[in-house]
Amino acid sequence: MHEPDVIASTPEGRFASLGPVRTWILHHDRSLLFAVFYIGLTILLSVFISYFWLLAVVGVHVVLEWLKKGYLGYRPGLHRTAWTLWDTKFDLALVFLAFTLLSYTGIHAGVAGAQSASRVGLLGGRMAALSGRMAPIMARLARLGALLRPLGIKAVDLFFSARVFLFRKADMARAKAHEGYLTPTSEIEEEMSIPAHLPWQRGLTGGAWFALIVIGFNLVAVLVSPLITDHSYVSLLQSLGAKLHPWPS
DSSP states (O other): OOOOSEEEEOOTTTTTTSHHHHHHHHHGGGOHHHHHHHHHHHHHHHHHTOTHHHHHHHHHHHHHHHHHHHHHTOOTTHHHHHHHHHTTHHHHHHHHHHHHHHHSOOSOGGGOSOOHHHHHHHHHHHHHHHOGGGHHHHHHHHHHHHHHHHHHHHHHHHHHHHHHHHHHHHHHHHHHHHOGGGSOSSSSOOOEEEESSOGGGSOOOHHHHHHHHHHHHHHHHHHHHHHHSSOOHHHHHHHHHHHTOSSOO
């Protein structure tokens, strides 16, 4: 016998006794209030204090999603955990992006990121040590990077903020597309369909591929960073630990 594609049931009356808090947890991914708090806290705390708070906010969302899966009836164990992580993949992609930024920069988290001009200058300085012929060009890039650094810092803050906003918007779109049964559009309750399979056992959407590519690319970038920076793997872990302190000095 083949495993069914979905575990089907009807939600009529099923969530009536959950109470307001649990009901809100069921709908949190499409809640405008949650989106505002998520985006606001992530940007303010991460940009102006430490990326530790990005991990904290993402951790809270993972817990909410795990509780939600339990209320919906996902099977305990691997099935529930796998779908919890799968449906928070945009949050996890954001975390891996942060790890990459922190691995390649020694500056405060508030100005960490893709500082294009200054990053070119820094990379140029390192490549100049490997290639004498490129030294004059790279030196000019380094000076240009130093001049443009103040603009780069502001651009990075905007880039990070836009990234948080877009990833949250993508997650809300994912929830709206896959969880229509939570807010039926007619008086007749829609059938609730819980996937019986694991996320990777069926074809992936474009959004899923995008999130996986972002995670994979940044994971590789972190792993190879000691090969192209001044870090060793030990010092990389020590540096990440210091930069992820909740209240950096």
